[in-house]
Amino acid sequence: MSSFLLRFLGLIRDAVRDLLPIVLVIGFFQVAVIQQPFPNLVETAIGLIMVILGLALFVQGLEQGLFPIGETMANAFARKGSLSALLAFAFCLGFGTTAAEPALIAVAGEAADVAAMAKVIDADDASRDAYAMGLRITVALSVGAALVLGVFRILKGWPVHVLIIGGYIVVVVLTFFAPPEIIGIAYDSGGVTTSTITVPLVTALGVGLASVIKGRNPMVDGFGLIAFASLTPMIFVMFYGMLF
Amino acid sequence: MDLLSHVGTTFVLTLRDVAPIVLILVVFQFAVLRKKPPHLGRIVGGFVYVLIGLTLFLVGLEQALFPIGETMARQLTDPLFIGEGAVLDLIDWRDYGWVYAFAFAIGFSTAIAEPSLIAVSVKAEQISGGTVRASGLRIAVALGVAVGVALGTFRIVTGTPLHWYISAAYVVVIAQTLRTPRAIIPLAYDSGGVSTSTVTVPIITALGLGLATSIPGRSPLLDGFGMIAFACLFPMISVMGYSQLTVFLARFKKPVSTPKEVT
Numbered sequence: 001m002s003s004f005l006l007r008f009l010g011l012i013r014d015a016v017r018d019l020l021p022i023v024l025v026i027g028f029f030q031v032a033v034i035q036q037p038f039p040n041l042v043e044t045a046i047g048l049i050m051v052i053l054g055l056a057l058f059v060q061g062l063e064q065g066l067f068p069i070g071e072t073m074a075n076a077f078a079r080k081g082s083l084s085a086l087l088a089f090a091f092c093l094g095f096g097t098t099a100a101e102p103a104l105i106a107v108a109g110e111a112a113d114v115a116a117m118a119k120v121i122d123a124d125d126a127s128r129d130a131y132a133m134g135l136r137i138t139v140a141l142s143v144g145a146a147l148v149l150g151v152f153r154i155l156k157g158w159p160v161h162v163l164i165i166g167g168y169i170v171v172v173v174l175t176f177f178a179p180p181e182i183i184g185i186a187y188d189s190g191g192v193t194t195s196t197i198t199v200p201l202v203t204a205l206g207v208g209l210a211s212v213i214k215g216r217n218p219m220v221d222g223f224g225l226i227a228f229a230s231l232t233p234m235i236f237v238m239f240y241g242m243l244f
Numbered sequence: 245m246d247l248l249s250h251v252g253t254t255f256v257l258t259l260r261d262v263a264p265i266v267l268i269l270v271v272f273q274f275a276v277l278r279k280k281p282p283h284l285g286r287i288v289g290g291f292v293y294v295l296i297g298l299t300l301f302l303v304g305l306e307q308a309l310f311p312i313g314e315t316m317a318r319q320l321t322d323p324l325f326i327g328e329g330a331v332l333d334l335i336d337w338r339d340y341g342w343v344y345a346f347a348f349a350i351g352f353s354t355a356i357a358e359p360s361l362i363a364v365s366v367k368a369e370q371i372s373g374g375t376v377r378a379s380g381l382r383i384a385v386a387l388g389v390a391v392g393v394a395l396g397t398f399r400i401v402t403g404t405p406l407h408w409y410i411s412a413a414y415v416v417v418i419a420q421t422l423r424t425p426r427a428i429i430p431l432a433y434d435s436g437g438v439s440t441s442t443v444t445v446p447i448i449t450a451l452g453l454g455l456a457t458s459i460p461g462r463s464p465l466l467d468g469f470g471m472i473a474f475a476c477l478f479p480m481i482s483v484m485g486y487s488q489l490t491v492f493l494a495r496f497k498k499p500v501s502t503p504k505e506v507t
Contacts, residue, residue, distance in 0.1 A: 018362070021353030022443075026312050029349075033342055034319050039312070046247070047308025054301030057293045058359050059366075065290015067367070069269060072281045080277060089272045096264040102257075103445055114466065160430045161421045168414045175407045184406055184469030191440040191472035196298065197265055199360035199438050203367050218371045223430035226364070230437030230476060 011056035019051060062200050070204025071211075078212040083155070090151040093202065094229065095144035103192040104139055108132040111185040118181040120244065135189075135240060142236035143193050146228035147202065153224065154209050157216055160224040167231045174238040182241030189237045190230040202226060247307070254306075255299045262295060301359070302442065310446055313350065317451040320346050321458045337401045344394045347451060351393030351475060354444040355386035364438045368431055376431070381483065385435045388482030392474035393448050399470065400455045403462060406470040413477045420484040425491060432483035436476040448475060 030038060077086040098104060112132040116123040121131050175183055202225045210222035319325055320343050355361060365378040399409060421429055452471040456464040
């Protein structure tokens with residue numbers, strides 16, 4: 001029990017170190033640049049303590065829950081040897097986690113406002129909601145497809161940079177054809193898809209697969225799934241903008 | 245009491261975000277793999293930690309950092325702060341020095357605190373057997389986010405098209421890919437996507453929207469976007485750059501044969 005406590009204290013220390021830069025930056029700008037006193041010091045202090053505790057607990061949970069389950073499942077899938085089951089899992093993980101992602105819901109709402117302003121869709125709530133929903137499904141599909149492609153790549157041992165650079169070329173070409181108001185949203189949608197819980201799971205899955213499969217190196221082949229998940233939404237969203 | 249109800253609501257929201265993931269894991273684990281994973285209790289405990297940890301983290305951020313960070317982004321982009329009441333039609337990008345400085349500093353510091361980046365760098369250190377240091381990777385990524393966010397604010401101030409920057413950065417990424425050790429490339433590519441998450445996105449979005457609103461001729465809806473794309477792209481460049489620098493220094497150091505040299 002005491003070793004657990006000791007470990008937790010270490011995690012708290014790490015969390016304090018990780019949050020120190022933000023506190024310093026905001027403190028400096030508040031006092032030296034904007035030259036205003038801190039509002040609500042007590043609430044801020046309570047909030048900071050919660051952030052530190054939360055980060056420490058998250059890191060503990062990461063190593064105790066998220067990483068092991070990702071690796072165990074990668075292991076079990078490799079042993080089972082069913083390609084379709086593994087790819088189905090990859091697709092569901094990508095689609096399911098992205099469709100519910102709060103950052104994506106926010107961006108999709110803003111995108112609907114942009115589309116309404118640009119008179120691409122009607123300005124009433126119903127068509128805006130439909131557009132935002134369509135966008136969310138599009139991005140979720142693209143992340144599902146990205147994980148399927150990424151897992152398939154790990155199995156085949158294809159070099160990641162060839163696929164990613166190919167994807168970039170597609171992005172640049174599509175930029176010339178996509179309506180200008182969708183481009184900013186499309187580029188941003190790549191960054192909002194990978195949430196705090198998805199990233200560790202997906203990373204553990206990729207690294208786990210690459211460790212189990214013969215001839216694959218976890219460093220060279222295990223990473224890269226997140227890169228696909230941040231690339232395909234750009235392509236899919238620009239297509240979505242061209243179709244509607 | 246207010247805080248407690250806020251914690252409650254956030255917990256339910258986090259639970260709702262985690263639910264589909266848990267559902268997928270459970271369905272595949274028990275219906276497809278049909279095997280109970282070892283240390284199931286420990287893993288469930290880990291998920292409970294993640295759930296409570298994320299809840300506290302989010303409530304704390306909303307309580308302590310986001311209000312100040314967002315107000316600050318608005319105040320720094322306020323025409324009164326920038327031009328001291330000067331003529332608003334003449335925008336000179338040089339007037340926005342504090343905005344770029346804030347963008348750089350906040351980009352760096354939020355990326356350092358980003359939980360998904362912690363996860364990937366911990367994993368990278370484990371897998372590489374310590375060759376890739378978690379702290380080194382995180383600092384490299386954070387520098388990339390810092391440069392990206394600062395450049396993103398510069399783009400909004402000058403009103404130059406987003407895709408010029410993105411295309412140019414792609415060219416740099418491709419050129420670096422040809423010259424970076426192959427083992428680092430996938431990790432570098434991944435680091436782009438993980439750097440923009442819970443902590444970074446709200447603050448830099450507020451900064452972009454604040455700038456686009458306060459500068460005449462910019463539309464918050466059209467020009468406010470793009471900050472996340474920048475923050476995603478530049479870590480790839482900085483991580484590959486960091487690895488290239490390490491290789492370069494190692495080559496440079498060899499003939500000197502003084503092991504205790506401090507750089």
